[in-house]
Amino acid sequence: MAQFLNLLTGEEAWEVFTSHFKPVVLTERVPVVDAQDRVLAEPAVAPHELPTFVRSTVDGYAVWAADTHGASGGMPAYLDVVAEAPMGQRVLFRLSPGQAALVHTGGMVPDGADAVVMIEQTHRAGAPMFGGKSLQPGFEAHAIEVYKPVASGDNCIFQGEDVREGEVVLEAGYTLRPQDIGGLLAVGITEVVVARQPRVGIVSQGDEVVPPDQEPGPGQVRDVNSYTLAGFVRKAGGVPLNYPIAPDTEDGLDAVIGAAFAESDMVVITAGSSVSYRDLTAGAIHRLGSPGVLVHGVAIRPGKPTILALCAGKPVFGLPGNPVSCINIFKVFAIPTIRMMLGARPPRQHIIRARLARNIPAGSGRADFVRVRLEERDGELWAVPVFGKSNLIFTLIRSEGTVEVALNSNGIPAGDVVSVVMDS
C-alpha cells in the first residue's frame, strides 16, 4: 500500500484545486426558446403578474357566489344566463346579482362574478326567470338550475395568483428544463442571460493511439477517450473541441496541448498512463503557465495517475489513458469544474438504492468506484458489480452506474443495500 501513502484523497485534491480556482462566470443573452439545458446567470424576474386577468379553470358559468348559497339537487338555485365570455377578448359586460355568464376553461371571468359553477352541476331551465336580458347580440338569455353552492373564488385563478409582478421566478445557477422554457414565455420573458458554455479542449496522447477511423496496426489502439469525453462535456453543458492525437514527445505534446490551451477555456489530456508518459504530460502542463500542477496522483481507484492543474487561470487536467479510469476521474473532477464555470447549482444525482449481489472487497487505502449493472430479481433490485481488469473498456458499457466504496472501508458485503449513482 506504500504507493498510496502520499496521495491526496479525492476530497483533499478537490479542496486544493478549488482553493486556487475561482472562476468568473461569463455570460451571454439568448432567446428563451433556445435556452433549454442552459444555466441562468442572472435571476429571471417576472415583468408582469400571471395570470393578467381572472381566468376560469373549468367550463361553466361565472356567477355571484352568494346567489348559489344553499343550492342542492332537491332545491336548486336559479340564475339567468345573459352572455357568453368570448375567448381571447376583453369581456365588456358586467354581471349583476341573479345573472350568470357562460365561460370556457381558461377564459376571462366577467366583472361582477366572483366564482364559476362547473357546467356538470347545472341544468338549462328554459326562459329567464328574473327578467335577465341578453348582454350580447345573438346570445339567447335563458335560465339555469345550479345544484351545488360555490364559495367566492371557486374555480377561478386570480390576477397574480400564479406569479406576482417582480417575482424572481428562477434563480441564477438554475439549469433550464423544457417546462421552464414554457414558464418564462408565459410571463413574457423571451430572452435570458445565461452562462457562456465553456469550451473544453480534449487531447488524447500516446504513440499507440490512432484515430478511430484508422485500422490499428500491431500494438496500436483506437482513440476511445476523445469521443466519449466529448459526449460527457456536452451533457455537462460545455462545448467539446477535439484535437489531433498528441505523440509521446515533448515537442509534439507541447504543440497540440498549446493549441488546445489557446483556443479553450479548459483542457483535458488523456495521457499515456505509464509513469514515464505521466512525467511528460506533467512537464507539458507545467509549461502552460502558473501555478501549474496542483495535484499529481489521487487515492481513487480507478484513476490514481491524475493531474489537476491551473495554468494562467484555466483548468488543465491530465487524466489516465485507460478509458475506465479516464471517465471515472472525468466525472469526479472535470464535470464539477465545468459546472463551476457555468455557475450552476449542483444537479440532483440519480441515485438508486439496490441490494449488492456480490461482495466488494476492501478499498485498501483508496476510494474505490465499482461499476455495477442493475438486475431485478423477484421484484427486488440488485446491484451486480461488473468487475474486470481496469483496461476492459466494456465494463463501462455493460454497466449503468457506480458504487463508491469509501476510503479505508472494509469493503461491502453482498446483501447490503448500496447507493448506485446512475450514469446520467
Place this chain on the structure above:
Amino acid sequence: MAQFLNLLTGEEAWEVFTSHFKPVVLTERVPVVDAQDRVLAEPAVAPHELPTFVRSTVDGYAVWAADTHGASGGMPAYLDVVAEAPMGQRVLFRLSPGQAALVHTGGMVPDGADAVVMIEQTHRAGAPMFGGKSLQPGFEAHAIEVYKPVASGDNCIFQGEDVREGEVVLEAGYTLRPQDIGGLLAVGITEVVVARQPRVGIVSQGDEVVPPDQEPGPGQVRDVNSYTLAGFVRKAGGVPLNYPIAPDTEDGLDAVIGAAFAESDMVVITAGSSVSYRDLTAGAIHRLGSPGVLVHGVAIRPGKPTILALCAGKPVFGLPGNPVSCINIFKVFAIPTIRMMLGARPPRQHIIRARLARNIPAGSGRADFVRVRLEERDGELWAVPVFGKSNLIFTLIRSEGTVEVALNSNGIPAGDVVSVVMDS
C-alpha cells in the same frame, strides 16, 4: 364522480391505442461519433476481438511467471531485462526463461512472457546475471530483483478478453450513451444503423393563444405549450416541428392540423380544453383518416380531456390546453409513443423515495399525478406536494417530480414513503 364513470383508465387507454398502433421502425446509417442519444435499430456486432493483442495493465516487466515462483523481499527472484516493448509498434523479440522486458501500461506484452510484474515490486540490480544480452539497439541489458511472485496471466489482458469477435456488444433498441460511443469505436465500429427520429408536429389551438413574442391583449395568453413540448420531444429522441397557432374554427383548424399531419410522423394538438373546443379538435382529427379517435377522455388528473387517435397509421393526440395537464398527458402517452416509434427499450426511470410532507387526498376515481419538490430536513428527504389549481403553470416549475396516487386509492397520508418519478 359521475363524469368519470365512463372514462378509460390510463392503462386501458394505452391498451386501446397500442392494440391499433404497430409502428415499423424506420432506420438510417449514421457515423458513431454523431450517434449519442440515438437508438440502435440493429445490434452492434464486434468485427474483431478486443484487445487485438496481449496488453499490460501496469508499468512493469513482462516475465515468464514461473521465474518468479517463491520470490519475496528477503529472497528475490533475479531476471535479466533485455528489451523495452515499444508503444504502438509490434514487439519483434521473444523472451526466453530468465529474461524480462520493460513494458508500459497498455503496451504489448512480448511473446514468451505470460505475466507482468509491477515496477513497484522490483529493483534494478546491476549487470545481467544470466548472460542476457540486449535484444534492441540502444537498450542496455541489466538485472532486476523481483520481490513478489506473479501467476500466469497476472497484470495482462488477453486477446478477446474485453470483447470477442462477432459478439453482440449492444442490442437493437439500446439508446447510446457517451461511453458506448467510445466502446463502439474501440472495436472498430464507425457507423451504426439507428432509428430515424420521428418528426412530431406540434399545434397549439385556441383563439385566446398568441405567440410568446407578442404582447397578449385582454383575455389572451401566450403560447406556453408549443415550446415546452418541443423540449420534451427532443429529450425523448424525436424532432419537434412547431406550427402556427390554430384558431377555434373548423376550417382554420383543418388547415394547420392538415399541414402538420402531412409533414410529420406524429401530431400533438394542445387543444382548447373546454367541451366545445374539444369537440372541434376531435372533429378535425377524425377528418385526417381512419380509424380516427380511439380514446376520448381518460381517468387521469390532471388530463381528463385527452384524445388518443390513429389516422392513416400516424398517432394524433389531442392534449388539454392547460399546461399542467398537457405535460402530464404528454409524458403518460406521447413520450412512450415516440419511444415505440424509435423501437427503444424503456429507459430506467429516475425514481427517488421520499417521505410525504403533507396528506394527498383521495383520487376520487382518477389516477392523480401530484407534482412535488424535494426538501432535505435533518438528513431525510421529504416530498412536498406543490398543490395549485390546475391552470397554475408555475406549479410545474416549482416542482421536480411527480407522485402518482393510484385510481381508487384512499389518498396517501403524510409521513408515508412515496416514489417520486423525477423529471428527466
